[in-house]
Amino acid sequence: MAQDSVDFSSHYQFWMQKLSVWEHASTLETQQDTCLHLPRFQEFLRQMYEVLKELNSSTIIERFPTIGQLLAKTCWNPFILAFDESQKILIWCLCCLINKEPQNSEESKLNSWTRGLLSQILSAFRFDTKEVDLFIQSLGYTPEDYCPGLLKNMVLSLVSELRENHLNGFNTQRRMVPEKIRFLSRICIPLVTLPDIEPLVEALLTYHGHETQEVLWPEFFDAVNEAFLLKKISLPTSAVVCLWLRHLPSLEKATLHLFEKLISSERNFLRRIEYFLKDSLLPEAACHPAIFRIVDEMFRYVLLETDGAPEVLAAIQVFTQCFVEALEKKNKQLKFTLKTYFPYASPSLVMVLLQHPKEIPQELWLQTLKHISEMLREIVEDQTHRSYGGPFECWFLFIHFGGWADIAAEQLVMSETESSEALLWLLAFSYSPRDGSLQRAQTMVELKAALIHLKKLFRSPTLSAKDLQAVAAESPDRDPRPALCQQLSRRLLLNFLLWAPGGHAIAWEVITLVAPTDEITHEIIGFLDQTLYRWDHLCEEAPRSRKLARELLAELHASSTSQLKMLGTGSARPRCSRGPADSQAQSLNVSSPTVLPQKNQQ
Amino acid sequence: MESLLQQLERFSEVLAVSRTAAVSAWGPAAVRRAVQWARYLRRAHGRLRAALEGRRRAGPRLGAWGGRDVVLSARLLGNRALGAAAHRCLLRLLFPGPAAPAPAPAAALQARLARLARRRGAVRLLLRGGPAEDAALRTQAELLLRRLRDGPAGGLLDGLWARAPRAAFLRAAAAALLLDPAGPAPGELLRWLLGRADALAALCRDLPAARLAALAARHPALRRAYLRQLARWGCRLRYDLPSGRWEAAEPAHVSWAELRGRFLSLARAPPPLKDAALAALEAWSARDGAFRVRGLSVWTDLLLALGPGAGTDSLGAASSSGVLGAGGCRLARPGPARSPEHAHFPK
Numbered sequence: 001m002a003q004d005s006v007d008f009s010s011h012y013q014f015w016m017q018k019l020s021v022w023e024h025a026s027t028l029e030t031q032q033d034t035c036l037h038l039p040r041f042q043e044f045l046r047q048m049y050e051v052l053k054e055l056n057s058s059t060i061i062e063r064f065p066t067i068g069q070l071l072a073k074t075c076w077n078p079f080i081l082a083f084d085e086s087q088k089i090l091i092w093c094l095c096c097l098i099n100k101e102p103q104n105s106e107e108s109k110l111n112s113w114t115r116g117l118l119s120q121i122l123s124a125f126r127f128d129t130k131e132v133d134l135f136i137q138s139l140g141y142t143p144e145d146y147c148p149g150l151l152k153n154m155v156l157s158l159v160s161e162l163r164e165n166h167l168n169g170f171n172t173q174r175r176m177v178p179e180k181i182r183f184l185s186r187i188c189i190p191l192v193t194l195p196d197i198e199p200l201v202e203a204l205l206t207y208h209g210h211e212t213q214e215v216l217w218p219e220f221f222d223a224v225n226e227a228f229l230l231k232k233i234s235l236p237t238s239a240v241v242c243l244w245l246r247h248l249p250s251l252e253k254a255t256l257h258l259f260e261k262l263i264s265s266e267r268n269f270l271r272r273i274e275y276f277l278k279d280s281l282l283p284e285a286a287c288h289p290a291i292f293r294i295v296d297e298m299f300r301y302v303l304l305e306t307d308g309a310p311e312v313l314a315a316i317q318v319f320t321q322c323f324v325e326a327l328e329k330k331n332k333q334l335k336f337t338l339k340t341y342f343p344y345a346s347p348s349l350v351m352v353l354l355q356h357p358k359e360i361p362q363e364l365w366l367q368t369l370k371h372i373s374e375m376l377r378e379i380v381e382d383q384t385h386r387s388y389g390g391p392f393e394c395w396f397l398f399i400h401f402g403g404w405a406d407i408a409a410e411q412l413v414m415s416e417t418e419s420s421e422a423l424l425w426l427l428a429f430s431y432s433p434r435d436g437s438l439q440r441a442q443t444m445v446e447l448k449a450a451l452i453h454l455k456k457l458f459r460s461p462t463l464s465a466k467d468l469q470a471v472a473a474e475s476p477d478r479d480p481r482p483a484l485c486q487q488l489s490r491r492l493l494l495n496f497l498l499w500a501p502g503g504h505a506i507a508w509e510v511i512t513l514v515a516p517t518d519e520i521t522h523e524i525i526g527f528l529d530q531t532l533y534r535w536d537h538l539c540e541e542a543p544r545s546r547k548l549a550r551e552l553l554a555e556l557h558a559s560s561t562s563q564l565k566m567l568g569t570g571s572a573r574p575r576c577s578r579g580p581a582d583s584q585a586q587s588l589n590v591s592s593p594t595v596l597p598q599k600n601q602q
Numbered sequence: 603m604e605s606l607l608q609q610l611e612r613f614s615e616v617l618a619v620s621r622t623a624a625v626s627a628w629g630p631a632a633v634r635r636a637v638q639w640a641r642y643l644r645r646a647h648g649r650l651r652a653a654l655e656g657r658r659r660a661g662p663r664l665g666a667w668g669g670r671d672v673v674l675s676a677r678l679l680g681n682r683a684l685g686a687a688a689h690r691c692l693l694r695l696l697f698p699g700p701a702a703p704a705p706a707p708a709a710a711l712q713a714r715l716a717r718l719a720r721r722r723g724a725v726r727l728l729l730r731g732g733p734a735e736d737a738a739l740r741t742q743a744e745l746l747l748r749r750l751r752d753g754p755a756g757g758l759l760d761g762l763w764a765r766a767p768r769a770a771f772l773r774a775a776a777a778a779l780l781l782d783p784a785g786p787a788p789g790e791l792l793r794w795l796l797g798r799a800d801a802l803a804a805l806c807r808d809l810p811a812a813r814l815a816a817l818a819a820r821h822p823a824l825r826r827a828y829l830r831q832l833a834r835w836g837c838r839l840r841y842d843l844p845s846g847r848w849e850a851a852e853p854a855h856v857s858w859a860e861l862r863g864r865f866l867s868l869a870r871a872p873p874p875l876k877d878a879a880l881a882a883l884e885a886w887s888a889r890d891g892a893f894r895v896r897g898l899s900v901w902t903d904l905l906l907a908l909g910p911g912a913g914t915d916s917l918g919a920a921s922s923s924g925v926l927g928a929g930g931c932r933l934a935r936p937g938p939a940r941s942p943e944h945a946h947f948p949k
Binding site (some may be wrong): 049100141147 | 669673676679694699712722734736737740744749767771774
């Protein structure tokens, strides 16, 4: 408590000094300084109210003899009054100052003075001449009627001036000078969350002048972005895109804000991720290549930092999906070529990946997958194809469209014919991009064996869990298999359970057998959610499989006990660990790196 | 509903008193009642308005009732005559603090007052960038129109003409007529203006030329009235031979310069107005004989003063009024070859 009051008095002194500086000079610097400190000052006012409300008036004066000055200076500062809730808290503080039983003339005078300040906040400062005042009065209206209308019209005329500026181009007569525009952006900083000011904010954001340098105040962008992220202002998407294009830190903050939301929500159903993504407006904004590249870069960073967490992979996938949707909605003709979005990728590969499986008849899926696999393999295995980046770049591109890997797994399980090498390679690559060719070949062999086993059982009407256990679980008479193979086998097994006619009956039993740990349960939950999500988007009928998947998901959720953290560790993860060339060893820092670290890919 | 209307009337009395020294007689209880009334009426107002709109009844001036709770609060807060105890009670009612208890109307009023304070701050900040006369005028015009729409106009405009500051009233009226040329409220305003000679005269006299031109362009009836007024003014000017100038008979009358300025702005207006103005000048000039001699007819001199373009432009345009036909050829471009009389009359 004593420490608190010591802290508070030092804050008090600090703010007293600040207010005095702000009062005496009304220069650019003081205005800027004021705007920077507004949120903290409001916090201080809140704290002060908490202190003052416990005391009576005389004690207040005793303890804070200069409080009258402080409050008066605050009243006189239009920036403070215009900001958020500061005027309300100030009024509360002033109310505390009123003495219930003034004992002497001093106290009465103080009361009177406080009353004066209070009424000043609400009704002084004549906006117009006395003549106009009388006119309004004779109409039967009051200054309280006049003020909102005046504000609205002032905003209206400023907005039309700004837009005319746009139209008039070099007609210097009607142009708003850059100083005025800069001034407006400064003035708007405290006012950003006032709904009446929204049209002006929008006009400033979308204003494109003829000056070579940015004319708006950077703190303005910060303030607007903050308000937008906290949903305290509603802006059309075009204005938000302008904001992000003009002010990179805002875009970065918005992306980080999204990441925080994704991290903090416990169970990341893909539907929820999709909702957060669309809500953030980032996919739509990403139709502009510059924005896409920055956001993609940040996703890449998080992916590396979390060592390829499945949740991040899922987020990237959903982001890309929303982005493609938005792109299609925008215009049928692409304003920018694909290369501007994916500069490090082979254009033909991008074109193939961009296809939505829905647009391709199911019979051709196999073919498409083979095509994708071949293209990727060519780039990855051909050491001379440096222009398209190494395995990691390829893989990073591929996981944007990770739905294809899931389809590949399904196709492998469901097809009657011998397992296609191309699909096996694709699956192995998607789970572990940095394997050498030998390792990958080994993985493919393992998978093939598992598939042969599964295909034999596919058509059996009745199955027993024991039959399938061998596929996924460790068996004592073999070498312990690498985690990757186990994970892949589980994937194939789950697909089998969903699609095989006899899988329904034994599904739950098998799952309990192969999922001894929370980690693996978590993985299976993710798989089921992802599968259902994909089926929804593909309008895949399969009522039986759907029902089964939903039931299993529900049961697993019910029985799952652990906290599902986004950054869980464990072996069940695709290997994309950083190579020796990378040097980013810090843990994920979700509070604004404004300069993204250089990435060194081998 | 009738009782509600009565309550509104009674409240308006309370509202009127809240500004005066009579509140010194109010104790905390009276203040509490007044604020509670205000809150209640705000809620009732919403319902009443909806009901009336459904029945399309011309009710009393309901529009004005929207924000009365805020008005009452602001007035009482600013009224020095209110006793100390009453004032403290008022503060408690209006600003219950962050944990505003159950009665939600209390929190709502607090929020409204805070918003008013914030808006005032916003206006102050924006005004730093320069005066906002356009916006101010527009707001006054909107309020005028609102008043006309909300209530029985009856003696309203007459009353305003009698009581309100005339210059402000006329400016607002002009702005209102430009803001919304076609609505019923401005229509009423226009009718009143045209029917009221002194108001019309003052309007034509006090407003700047450009604004009148804009008004005349939008409202044909006003255009005719304006031109008539200009004619009246012109007729009062007398030519002073020695100085070679048109003089006003009395200092209060409109001067030659101003008249010329008026016609200049009319001539700069787009065709319908411009043509009408020039046609009028031609007609009056023709009536005076259309001698191209300075000093004989103020209208001729005005035409000449408007410049070479004035007469011929309207001639050059396709269809002019029949009046022009007669005087057309005489108003050929006044080049350097003037009649010899001009040489004796220095400008």
